[in-house]
Amino acid sequence: MMRHLRSAYVIARRDFAATVLSKAFIFFLLGPLFPLLLGGLFGTIGARVATQTERPSVAVVGTQPDFSRYSTARNQLAEAMGEQNVARLIYVVPSAAERSDPQRILARSGISARAVLYGSVSDPRVTGNLGPEEPLANQLRLIVKTAQAPASRAPAIRITKSSGPSNGLSQDRALTGQLGQMILFFLTILLSGMLLSQLIEEKSNKIIEVIAAAVPIDSLFVGKLFAMLAASVLGIVVWVGSGALLVQLVKQGGVATLPPPAVGWPAFLALGVTYFAMNYLLLGAVFLTIGAQASTVREVQTLSMPVTFAQVLIFGFAATAIGSPNSPEALAAAVFPLSSPMVMLARGAELPEIWPHVAALAWQLSWVVLILRMGARLFRRTVLKSGPPTKWWRLGRA
């Protein structure tokens, strides 16, 4: 056993160094940052455009005291509804022609107003490109109504902040579980696909003969799998900052605003790391087995698409557990080894028991071992052309 592990370590060390110390690894690390940067860039532009289109302006023609009262009323409304959601008011001094026909103001360059509010506070009028029941018209009604009312303080309401469970908490926890599941899925789909082509190098440069004569094929598989897991973990460490940024974008206020998972944040994060490793090892072992059958890069590329679709299907299966972790579908998805890590992570967000995770990890680990053994036997049988036809009940004696 120790010899097997030592051999696996030799393979893993070589593969890890070859991967991490290559120039391509820098691009690998930067890869996921590109969509984030692009998202940020286009998000900023989009936000600016949205601000301009979704937050209309209204030109106000009238006396300075009238504009001041409108402005105060508008600010009160903005405090309640959010600055971005209330129309801007622009004070305009009209020309003679505009005074007789206020609609001309809308055509004036430098003022992008949708409507003109003119007349006095007691007798306001509006002209512009808006219907009588549009949200902007209703906003103007509220602003005018507040401006017309005598100044008064807001009524005092005693508010007590609550931190206990509410009906909405379980739904929010499901959201945490879903987010965790999605992160797990995307990390795995991004990283484990590399394992499809892991044995191509050895097969194409013929060093596989030297390795196969020196170490058991099982050790080769284990070494390759763990080397790529280590390289992936290194990548994830680099991406953690980007991930936090993503959460910031997804939910204002960042991670702190996500509802705490049922097992608590420390345990949930520990489970996240562990289930990522398991998910990677399980899918990686399958991909390594499939990829080991390919003899050219082209064959690997051909295999990539069905493998990706299969991953999406498994993700879809795992997603059935969200919101109902004890349903028959969820339990089936938890038992099915390839979806089990994702389902169990979501379960950690929704239910507090820890023992199912211990059982699930043992179950998943046993499948990693089984798949690797099957893969190694298949490799010996089909690639090295060795041994009698595979008898599945003898896998344990390989």
Added chain:
Amino acid sequence: MLRQAQHERVEEDFAVEAVDLVKDFGETRAVDGVSLAVPSGSIFGLLGPNGAGKTTTLRILLGIIDPSSGSRHILGHERPLDAAQEVGYLPEERGLYPSMHARDAIAFVGALRGLPLSEGRRRADELLNEHGLGEWARRPIRTLSKGMAQTVQLLGTIIHRPRLIVLDEPFSGLDAINQARLEELIRKQAREGATIIFSTHVIAHAERLCERIAIIAGGKVAFEGSVDEARGRLRPIVRLRTRSESGSWRSAIPDTARQHGGEWVFELPEGGPEPLLKALIEGKAGIETLAIERPGLHDAFVAIAGDVAAQAMGQEAREQ
């Protein structure tokens, strides 16, 4: 206890012992009942044309593939991988990681066989210097010439000082100078106590290096024994040129003798050279030239494996 004793005997006497190995690839039988016993500390040649089953036999012996039936013991171990740390192997199809530095590539192969990486690098530097490749130690394999890369792989084969070295067509692709170097390296390893098995289709290498050989043809061992025993299967060849064309001496010439340009060529008769000489002298043959030649390994190979196999070997050797 008995099994232990048997294993110790096997390990002591034979580095490799294979009994009735059979390997089928689908409908094709690549190895058909091969039995071998390679004495410890010897240089053992596996001869045969391409497709004879040499590489498959070696791969079975090393545990890369399992036989369909039969058994093998490597350095006393029933499972070849159990002896992996004491075995070095140079496959026919050479391969190294192109981006690895030469010393790292050698140390990596050593590490696969249980040699610590730091020790492997130290030895790799020594070996590379010894073989005139010191300045290439820290250069990637892809920048080395084919001959250099082959030397690097060979050094990887011996870096962990194995007791058994298996070389599959080691001379293939090497120029004459490197072939001579490799022959010397093989001799040196043998002097240091290693057992060496190498396959080749160039009989001259086997003739110069091997103490024992096995001739494989069609997946079967047609002969196993010493080079002398192989040659001993043929009688010495007599080449005779006489001044006289007829006389009583002609009765001493066998019926199977052939005449080429006035020279008689025939196998030395059973009685040996004395009766022949006596008959020639007394019969006044007028001996112009008389040569009694010991048959070469090539002649023995032809006699053992047949003309077709010999021609195939000759063709491959020429192509190289």
